[in-house]
Amino acid sequence: MDNGTDSMLDMYLFETNSLMEQLDELLIEAEKVEEFSTDDVNEIFRIMHTIKGSSAMMEFGSLNQIAHHIEDLFFYIRENGMDAIAPELKKSLFNLMFKSTDMLRSEIEKVENNEPLLENVDNIVGEINSFLNKISDAKDTSPASQPETAATPETPSVAELNMELAHCPDDDAPFFIKLLFEEGCGMENLRAFMLITSMQDLNIDFRFYPVDIETNSDTCQDIVDHGFFLAVDQEEHIEKMIHVITDASHIQSYEVIENARLKKEEAAAEPQTQQPEAPAQTAEVSAASDSANESAPAKPAANARAHSGPVKQSLISVNLSKLDALVAIVGEIVITESMVTSSPDIQGLKLDNFMKSTRQLRKLTKDLQDIAMSLRMVPVSGVFQKMNRIVRDMKQKLNKDVRLTIIGEDTEVDKSIVDNIGDPIMHIVRNSMDHGVEDSPEERIAAGKDPQAEIILSATHTGSEVIIKVEDDGRGMDPQAILAKAARNGLLTKPESEYTKKEILSLLLLPGFSTNEEVTEYSGRGVGMDVVKRNVESVGGTVTISSELGQGSCTTLKIPLTMAIVDGMEIAVGNSIFTVPIANIRQSIKVSNEDVVYDAEGNEIVKCLDEFYPIIRVHQLYNIDTEITSIEDGILIWVEASDTSYCLFVDELLGEQQVVVKPLPSYLNSFNIKNSGISGCTIMGDGNISIILDILKLYEMAQY
């Protein structure tokens, strides 16, 4: 039982969250052009409708109500078009929408955290309703079908309608549908004609007045003044015709009038007014919503997918744990496959067909591996698009003019990384907006910059890493101020003068650091950048900051791509076997004693391609017993990792291997192993363990 409700809840959350994301993107794009297109309106209507239904099923009252009212609002907008809204009201519409989606989102969060939902959402509902009233009131000043008609005393209303009927053509039909087109839409006669043509598809007997719309353009004025009439014989046909009418565009209103000349009752028993809240219209709404709601709320995922933009392919959602299991098993297959092919039993045997098959097997395993790895890759666009919202909100709050440029959002990264970098990037973007961008356009113009600031968010691959940059062209960072603040907080470990600019900027990543004098809503508490650093490092990445005073700053996140499978070179040092990732190896060199020179401190350095690089002896660093201690007997591997480049002295190279990285057991975390140059281990074909070296950390450790 519990399983059932849990998975229903999961589905609901997953689907509702995806819809909210879609909605957000849509709102931001629409706000940029300050307009909702018809597609936008329809999509918002559909999204709200879906959320309303599924929230009702899950008995989440607050969500249901908010969605319901937004749906009503957009139904009205759909019926009457965006033109029905005055330009100054449009801006408030956008703000209202953002406010409502924020409310929805916070309620959803409450659901996720098992907290009670709001009992009373009257204030937001009130806002939506009053906005709706505002826009429909603005329309109500038009001459046709006023609700006052019904309110006025009996005799004049009958008389008035009789007058209208006077315009009503002489027809014995029991019902008339009177149509009014939107003011100023033009070509009313042709529009009426188009309407007629679509009606004729219904195979219903009806008449229309004025009759000569096709030929006489004066009928335009007729229709504008008196309306366009359809005479219907049978009541059942009315609904069908109304369908066609509602689908047509530029129709301001329609009215079903009972022919008072035939029946001397009060006509216009149900004057259909423009107000969507009127009961007649709600009948319309339910009719429309019934047809729109073919699938039960339980399966709106399919709907949402089908209706989303053309960019998205058909997707299936898979439980992450299944994916993890799959990737783990594929990893084991790779290991087992190499265990089979390098099995000692077959060494030295001449087995041609066998070798041929193993080559085939290896190729297939590699393909399987590539696909399994790619399953977990998702584009970073999800994270990047969220930044749009942040920039927009901060723009309004801080009153700064900034545009966000996104480059390379299709870059794919492992899902666990995407989940991890969302918060760091958000923090960095906030920092840029809060501190980086100047407070006023005048400041920027004075500095010779474009008054609108720009923040560039970019993601690129470099084969083994993903590089994510947040760049702004704001005022940059002042090294002196940073140094001073660090000194005040007691964060300096050496005299101020010894700090290079790079080191100063990296002081920003220390906990408890902030150059802000006060704490604002967004920053200043000094808990930001070090959390960013920790988050990024937990997925194996690095954070660097660069900046030019007056010109801008750039924060770079470098994250290794696939963590699980690495092309490595096996090397031997004494009895131990290590693996060096091929991506880090530049060259392997055999040198003689004469090629090695010594620097001022007695460290060995060697020349590679016109430059000198230090030599690190692995056996010394790790205290491993080995017979090979002379440079000539072993081999040097020239390795590189981000900015560092040096040579590793090892006993011998054993060969290339594609290895599955296994993380070190968590028990060993407390011994700071990661910082000593060991990034993980791998199990080789013969069952032995090889330790994988982290080239960057190894170098850093060797410095101490």
Added chain:
Amino acid sequence: MAEETKNIIDADLDEAVEVEVEKERFLTFHSDELTFAVNTKYVIEILTNHAITTLPMVPDYIKGIINMRGQIIPIVDIRSRLGKMPIDYGDNNCIIVLEIDSISLGILVDSVSQVVDSELSKISPVPVNKQQELVNGMISLDANNVVLLLDCEQLVNEQMMM
């Protein structure tokens, strides 16, 4: 007759009640002349003659890591850990693989002895002024036999010690 039956039944009931007293099972092992016991709920497996890969840059008592059916398990030498003289077991080593709070760990011991049942009441705390590392109790197996209860929690909660 009825009296007798009742007595027998009563006696049986007494016995039955006795058996239900809490008993825990312990695996006893030797390390440097001392006998230790570890609760079997932590013991996963006992491995012998398993190849250990040494790890650089770790304290002496971390002997290295092993590959147990694809899982990497760190190995702690109990002798070193307790400050005793380590011995080179060569290829004849004996490892007890434990899982404590979902952390997997192997301990290198001289030899394993047997599995015993013991009632919780037979476990006494260590005298205060004779506190030892990694020991949080003493179990009297029978009249002459007392073993030291291994404190598994302390074993895994090494926070930057040494």
